[in-house]
Amino acid sequence: MQRISDSTVHRLSKYYRTLRHMQEMGVKTVSSEEMASRNGVTAAQVRKDLSCFGAFGRRGLGYNVADLKRNIGRIMGLERTWKVALVGVGNIGRALIDYDQFRTQGFQITIAFDSDPAKVGKTIHGVTVRDEANLERDAATEKVDIAVVAVPAAAAQALVDRLVAGGVKAILNFAPINIKVPDGVFIRHENMAIEIEALSFAMTNPKLARGS
Amino acid sequence: MQRISDSTVHRLSKYYRTLRHMQEMGVKTVSSEEMASRNGVTAAQVRKDLSCFGAFGRRGLGYNVADLKRNIGRIMGLERTWKVALVGVGNIGRALIDYDQFRTQGFQITIAFDSDPAKVGKTIHGVTVRDEANLERDAATEKVDIAVVAVPAAAAQALVDRLVAGGVKAILNFAPINIKVPDGVFIRHENMAIEIEALSFAMTNPKLARGS
Numbered sequence: 001m002q003r004i005s006d007s008t009v010h011r012l013s014k015y016y017r018t019l020r021h022m023q024e025m026g027v028k029t030v031s032s033e034e035m036a037s038r039n040g041v042t043a044a045q046v047r048k049d050l051s052c053f054g055a056f057g058r059r060g061l062g063y064n065v066a067d068l069k070r071n072i073g074r075i076m077g078l079e080r081t082w083k084v085a086l087v088g089v090g091n092i093g094r095a096l097i098d099y100d101q102f103r104t105q106g107f108q109i110t111i112a113f114d115s116d117p118a119k120v121g122k123t124i125h126g127v128t129v130r131d132e133a134n135l136e137r138d139a140a141t142e143k144v145d146i147a148v149v150a151v152p153a154a155a156a157q158a159l160v161d162r163l164v165a166g167g168v169k170a171i172l173n174f175a176p177i178n179i180k181v182p183d184g185v186f187i188r189h190e191n192m193a194i195e196i197e198a199l200s201f202a203m204t205n206p207k208l209a210r211g212s
Numbered sequence: 213m214q215r216i217s218d219s220t221v222h223r224l225s226k227y228y229r230t231l232r233h234m235q236e237m238g239v240k241t242v243s244s245e246e247m248a249s250r251n252g253v254t255a256a257q258v259r260k261d262l263s264c265f266g267a268f269g270r271r272g273l274g275y276n277v278a279d280l281k282r283n284i285g286r287i288m289g290l291e292r293t294w295k296v297a298l299v300g301v302g303n304i305g306r307a308l309i310d311y312d313q314f315r316t317q318g319f320q321i322t323i324a325f326d327s328d329p330a331k332v333g334k335t336i337h338g339v340t341v342r343d344e345a346n347l348e349r350d351a352a353t354e355k356v357d358i359a360v361v362a363v364p365a366a367a368a369q370a371l372v373d374r375l376v377a378g379g380v381k382a383i384l385n386f387a388p389i390n391i392k393v394p395d396g397v398f399i400r401h402e403n404m405a406i407e408i409e410a411l412s413f414a415m416t417n418p419k420l421a422r423g424s
Contacts, residue, residue: 003420003421004413004417004420004421006410007219009409009410009413009421010406010410012413013403013405013406013409013410014406016409017388038390075413075416075417076409076412076413076416077412077413077415077416077417078409078412082412082415084408090307091306091307091310091311092307092311094303094307095302095303095304095306095307096404098303099303099304099404099405100388101388101403101404101405102404102405102408105405105408105409106412107405107408107412145415146408146411146412146415148408169415170411170412170414170415171411172407172408172411176229176312176313178250186411186414186415186421188407188408188410188411189407190404190407191225191313192308192311192313192314192402192404193225193311193313193314193317193319194222194225194226195384195400195401195402196296196314196317196319196358196360196384196400197221197225197228197288197290197317198218198221198222198225198400199358199382199383199384199398199400200288200289200290200294200318200319200358200382201216201221201224201287201288201289202382202398203289203294203357203358203381203382203398204287204288204289205216205287205289208215208216209215209216209221209398
């Protein structure tokens with residue numbers, strides 16, 4: 001089976017949200033056209049994305065909302081709870097501990113680290129901040145699945161190296177710097193400025209930008 | 213000229229960062245291969261993206277770092293300062309007021325609104341919180357270019373409608389809900405859970421995921 005592109009994985013996330021919302025609304029079935037229009041893509045794209053994982057729909061009948069949601073959830077690993085640690089309890093880190101979109105999808109942050117003695121031992125949104133000095137040890141003891149790194153750029157690579165030494169296999173990096181990780185460790189970079197720059201592009205070139 | 217895809221716009225953002233970093237390091241020229249390897253894409257993709265806007269490089273000589281940065285900056289509207297207002301001074305809003313990646317790219321938040329009387333009048337990272345009751349009026353008076361909406365899902369559509377009534381043409385939405393805007397208004401949605409879900413997918417399907 002061929003590798004799945006990031007774009008497909010991102011779209012699967014969006015389809016999952018659409019399906020969860022429809023399920024909450026009591027909707028039983030959905031067509032690829034409806035899925036497409038709610039996600040700003042074509043129906044052909046929806047069918048192609050879902051076909052990577054086998055055929056879930058029936059021609060003319062559409063998809064069963066509950067089944068498709070469960071299937072995408074299983075594929076994406078959203079039907080389980082991951083052990084998530086935060087490194088860096090600054091402005092962004094604090095916001096993430098309490099971030100609904102993490103909590104409701106199985107990514108609740110239950111462990112946090114900081115190097116600032118003024119923060120260590122404090123409890124923030126129910127999570128007690130640990131001393132970053134014990135990062136490798138605690139990451140290993142607590143069997144952390146995913147580490148969210150929200151520290152200044154200059155500190156990020158060294159902290160990621162220590163997380164990897166502690167056995168962490170997945171890193172979500174908020175620091176504005178490219179981080180190197182060994183084979184077998186997954187890393188994704190989050191930059192909240194990318195979308196505001198897309199708006200800047202759209203306002204600068206209204207005729208070239210994708211419609212609103 | 214055909215419309216530019218979101219993916220291309222996102223890559224231009226990344227190229228701009230790479231070029232800014234190289235310029236700071238004193239690098240004078242860069243090949244499409246080097247740009248590609250620093251951004252996890254192919255050299256052909258780099259050349260294709262840049263060719264949308266005319267030919268900046270010379271075969272065999274690569275791109276002049278300062279020229280290419282200035283050109284992409286101009287295309288993306290990053291060479292100017294936008295007037296950015298924040299609506300919703302919660303955890304995420306507070307983090308954004310002080311977010312380096314906004315500030316250094318011309319997107320400093322200088323106006324903020326909240327409906328909570330306990331927050332109105334308070335100054336946070338140098339920005340005094342205004343009463344949301346005056347949203348339309350103040351958005352118009354202050355000629356806000358971009359509004360960053362960081363409020364609960366249930367409140368988001370009504371607030372965006374009021375921003376649009378106040379003349380705002382670009383919205384960056386952090387609320388986990390699809391927002392409708394009229395033609396001529398641009399909106400982008402930011403969901404910080406998308407990348408952590410990509411990590412969840414990668415750990416659930418290590419053989420299908422893109423390499424780290």
